[in-house]
Amino acid sequence: MTDHLGDDRSAITQDMINLFDEYTHLSLDRRAFMDNLAKLAGSMTAATTAATLMASNAQAQSLTSETDANLTIFDVTYPGTKGEVKGYLAVPTAGGPHGAVIVVHENRGLNAHIKDVARRVALEGFVALAPDFLSDLGGTPADEEAARGLFGNLSATDVAANGVAAIAYLKSLQNVTGKVGAMGFCWGGGTVNNLAVASPDLAAAVAYYGGQPAAEGVPRIKARLMLHYAGLDDRINAGIPAFEDALKAVGTDYQLFMYDGVNHAFNNDTSKARYDKAAADLAWSRTIALFRETLSA
Secondary structure, three states: OOOOOOHHHOOOOHHHHHHHHHHHHHHOOHHHHHHHHHHHHOOOOHHHHHHHHOOOHHHHOOOOOOOOOOEEEEEEEEEOOOOEEEEEEEEEOOOOOEEEEEEEOOOOOOOHHHHHHHHHHHHOOOEEEEEOOOHHHOOOOOOHHHHHHHHHHOOHHHHHHHHHHHHHHHHHOOOEEEEEEEEEEOHHHHHHHHHHHHOOOEEEEEEEOOOOOOHHHHHHOOOEEEEEEEOOOHHHHOOHHHHHHHHHHHOOOEEEEEEOOOOOOOOOOOOOOOOOHHHHHHHHHHHHHHHHHHHOO
8 A cells, every 4th residue: 555645755765765764763873874865865865855754843733733622732740650751631622431542652752743643542532641751851852863862761661660650640530431542653662562561451552663572571461452564664574473473372362454565654644755644544543443442431
């Protein structure tokens, strides 16, 4: 399934996308990335190509509205493992009680795009909390390059504990059913998988192209899992066989969907080069259906 976004990405090759993925998830070396991109795209077009590969917060801000009458928006804090965790809470104005969903950001932190995703979840009828998992390090900085560099300073144990704290916070809210799910993207997808290991209170866990947890932790998963993977995402997909073997060995309730011909971050509609509308829409419909099955009153 492939979405065509027009001429502005027609010159983007898979080699360029793979180089960008290596830069954003492994090397974090911008100079080397730009030098290597220039070899592929030409020095005169490398900057334009990089802009197409990268996400655009300006676009993210226009996808849904914080002033939508169907939503009430709060900036919140709640107790975490080392102090207060900041979060963005989107609540449906009508009805309730609602199921609750934790929306876990990519390795760029709690930005405009993830806040937009939280609003979309709330418009589907759920209380949506997008925590800032960089809170222990001062919160998500405005500079995305700086944000990416902070993730290496996070402890996996503390991240999981702050995820568990988010579940407890949502369960404490008056207009929540008491059932909590989680969804995450990229770094957030791996975080959701680890949260499913860490918390038996998580009812549903949806990981978009996320790293897999250690096999020894899989027997502790009680949540219903939904795993979305991109067919061209060799780096993340390398961990699928061992994860599936572990899930099958203990009879975990899971669904795994592979979206052929699409790239890592196919759901991020602020990234012109990697976004795939058909795959994103299908994954979203499957995700919301799972949440409706598992989080209703």
